[in-house]
Amino acid sequence: MNSVTVSDPGGKAGPAGRWRPREALLAAVRGLALAVVGLPGSIILFVVTVVSIVLIVAGVGVLTTPAVLTALRAYANQRRLLAATWSDVRIPVPYRPFPPDLRTGITGQVERCTLMLKDPATWRDLRWLVVDVTGGFVTALFTAALLIYPVEGFVLAVGLWRVFVDDAYWYTFVPVDSQSTALAAAAVGLVLFGAGLRYCPDLLRLHFRLTAALLAPAPGQALAERIERLTETRHDAVDNSAAELRRIERDLHDGAQARLVAVGMDLGTVEALIERDPAKAKELISKARQSSADALTELRDLVRGIHPPVLAERGLGDAVRELALRLPLPLEPEVDVELPGRPDAPVESAAYFAVSEALTNVVKHAGADRIWIDISHSGGMLRIAITDNGRGGAEIGRGSGLSGLERRLGTFDGILAVSSPAGGPTMVTMELPCVLS
Known part of the structure; x- marks a missing residue:
């Protein structure tokens, strides 16, 4: 199972209960962005996905659903990335991989559609879209409102209350119809603004924890996927190890071993020629020396391919x-x-x-x-x-x-x-x- 792991460039939010003006203002802006962009994005994706799945009965959905679900996964992964980057909330990416032998053409599209619909993560994504336009929207908007709404109280105290002098205007639980009540509204706004400076990062984290609760697999399923992943990587490790051993054997057989055999043959010839043809023997000795040097170079390259000396040292x-x-x-x-x-x-x-x-x-x-x-x-x-x-x-x-x-x-x-x-x-x-x- 993979997970999004991105460090927050803006720094960690810090422990709850601390005053974090910079993080609070940033959290408010991010919450507003999530509410403004996330609401229409989630609604559109949900409607398009449901329509595409329904159209499978007519045959058209088989061609459109894989593309739509791929877009949905990209959208969910983007939210996972924001959760990790903005609030240090890690959400696993549990989508099942496609088999490497997946066919192309219409048959491949049908297989891809079937595999994606059988993946439990697909239905978790759809469930998350429903909650994202309700609870997710509210938590994101409340994060922003906690710092934006107090501004209205301050503006009322400055003089805006005079616009509503004929009709009582309610700011939270305060009916604003005079300067004194406008100042009371400003006092309430100041309290809300202070709460926002202290708790906005935690509210944004609450939004992403809600997202994590919906997108992350259930504990039992996560364990099953973990076991499946470990089994797969174990098989890969065994296969890679066997392939590496075959490569080493092939390189030794075709390279250094062949050269060392040639050196042995040259030395045997030298032994026979050293008394009756010293010049030829000398030539073969030089050749054997070069072959041994080449064999040593190949052995060094082979060792470097197994574990480079500079890496160890x-x-x-x-x-x-x-x-x-x-x-x-x-x-x-x-x-x-x-x-x-x-x-x-x-x-x-x-x-x-x-x-x-x-x-x-x-x-x-x-x-x-x-x-x-x-x-x-x-x-x-x-x-x-x-x-x-x-x-x-x-x-x-x-x-x-x-x-x-x-x-x-x-x-x-x-x-x-x-x-x-x-x-x-x-x-x-x-x-x-x-x-x-």
Whole structure:
């Protein structure tokens, strides 16, 4: 199971009960944005989704429902992202992956539609849309109103109350019909404004906790999906290990072993020629020396492919810098590393080879001449971002190298995110849970 894990650039909200004017004002603006944009967005998506599902009976919905549900998932994922970014509320992304052998054409559309409708997460998304236009709208709007509504009380005290002098105007529970009652309204507004400065971030978090309660899977289902995920990653780890052993055996057989056999044969010939043809023996010795040097180079390359010495000796940062220097690019990649310690060896190795695989994809497919690599650690997560100025259009799936990269990270409960609009730039973000020593 993946989850959205984005650190809040605006800083943490801090413990409840503290005065947080900046966070409160920001929470009010965000709450207003959620209410204004979320209400029509959720209503439109709900209506379109329901109509599309109903039209499945007529056959048309089979073609439209996958696209509509994909849009719904993107909308829900955007809310997950905002929950993590704005209020540090983590909401799992439990959508079932499509099988890699999913067919294309009409048959593929029918299969995709069936799989998406069988996914419990689809119906949780629909249920969330209903609540988002009711309880979600109210909690978001109340977050904004707690700081906006007091302004009316202040304006009434300044003199606006005179507009309503003929008819009593109620501000909360205060009938405003004179300067004294207008000042009373301002006092109520001041109390509300103070409450907003103190509790607006908590109200916004309440909105996202309501979202999490609806979008997150039930505990039992989450456990089942976790077990399924662990089973899948275990199979991937076993398959990757077997493939790696086959690669090592093939490289040894075709490379160093063949050269060492040739050296042995040359030395046997030298033994027979050393007395009757010293010049020929000397030539064969030189050839054997070169073959042994080539075998040693191949063995070193093989060892570097298993576990690079620079990774073991100097850590992930220096190993990635050395990797970047070997890339065939006109401009040297920019590598920024902020690691106060070293991850465990298995995580460090997985991160290194994931970076290597991602850089190989960039060189082969992106057509980029600039690469930026950022490595950091926070919140128990090792985060690696690789950005290039290539042509873009990279996607996870469809047999791309990114799918293998996702499986490699999945073995360690890692997350892969790709942002690659057509025309670029492309940003590949990898996160691995780990502690530093």
